[in-house]
Amino acid sequence: MECLYGLPRRFYSDAHPFSSAEFSEHLSAAGVQQNIAPPHTHFCVGAAEGAVRRIKRQLHFMANEEGSNWLPCLPKIAFMINNSVMPDIKVSPFAALHGFIPRLSLDNLLAPLRSVSLEAKMRELAADREQLRVDLMHYRERMKRFSDAKHQRVDFQPGDKVKLFHPGSPFGWKRGGFSGPHDVVQRLNEQTYLVRYPVRGRLEDRPVHAWNLERYHLPADD
Template sequence: MDFAMGFSRSRQGHDAIWVIVDRLTKSAHFLPIRQTDPVDRLAQVYVKEIVRLHGVPKTDGQSKKTIQALEDLLRLCVLDFGGSWEDHIPLIEFAYNNSFQSSIGMAPYKALYGRKCRTPLTLTEVGDRQEMGATFVDETVKKVNLIKERLKAAQDRQQKYYNQKHRFIEFQVGDFVYVKVSSMKGVSRFDRVSKLSPRYVGPFKILERIGKSTYWLLLSDQMSDVHNVFHVSTLRKWISDSGKKVSADEVEIQENLRYEEEPELILAYDVRKLRSKQIPMVKVQWKHRSAREATWEKESDIRKSYPYLF
């Protein structure tokens, strides 16, 4: 999972942080970038900082709670460190990767390397103080403690929001569950995420419970490229509305648990009038959706992508 957040410009000229998180171990990399960086520049950063260490990873989904907690953490730290925030990115990344994650029952560092890490907080030993300088050691410990406080505040706040909106669900090994997937309309390169309601594929058998809220599923052959460990928030034991189910045999589920929704029929035509122009629109019936979920799209986009409908 990856996403970028904009900030005030640092002394080095960067104004955004590119966050890349491994779904299984929860380990993260925070990469300072410019929002105006071209694709080839971002590709160089990706190879240098990610591929160099981990090879070419598969993209995958990530929980909204994790994203929001990381956004909160980084925004709080940027406020604390002002224009020098980029200088402290390594310490922020280190503090996050060495904090306990309840979903995996350990710190991301231990999940990734199989052992605990000696943190900067141990630099108070006499030998380290003499070798690295007492002032440097004291400042580093002070900053790491501040970052840890900000991380706990961000996690506590997001956990509070999450608990208010979600009820606790628990499954047993051997239960059959459905997995939530989202669809991409695919009519525009700027419309990556569909506004349509989610669908569910399955059922799949639970093989193992990992931690308090993560489950290992036995997926079908059609979903062989999808990572088979899921957070409980993406699972459903049963669905009363059969219209929300979709078969993995009917659609191609991608690694990020999305599939491309195809239009089936044009239901109506209209023109959206703006101040200086008029935009022809069409009401589209999607293949795996009910008539109530039909959406209005630009006629030019639909004609270009699906000329057979006309």
């Protein structure tokens, strides 16, 4: 990425990464003179070492104060460093690279994408959201079909033998399950039947919902 303010004619460095052969070749190809100077001289203000120290102090502070919650603070640290005006170039590093002053931490992430069409990115995002909506609709339909197949209502007639579901005790002293056979006495409506079953040793007729009933099948003879 090239600086929008143009390339310098002379480059002073006080950091080892800037003295690599690959970086020197790029500077030579661009016609930039590179001078390696020790830090804190009149040729170099120690900007690289100062930036490293600032980053290190901020990371230590976040790690000590926030504990394991310091990762979300990294964009704020990057925003602070990128938006700090450097005395030698009179602008911030972010403004030197991208040509504008960042206002939000999100600008640090969006700036490299400014060369890419943001409209294309928004179209991709809209397509992903539409696909997610379609997938969610298919998932709901599939779960509805599964629930309907699992909870098919069975019609009973008076005199049928059925099994009655007992939910059991929430404290575990009584287990839930089906008991029977019991007799269907009367059909009260589409979902409720009058079933005769023992309650405290006595047979009583009580209304039962259809979801709590199962058809009783005689055990097969061995």
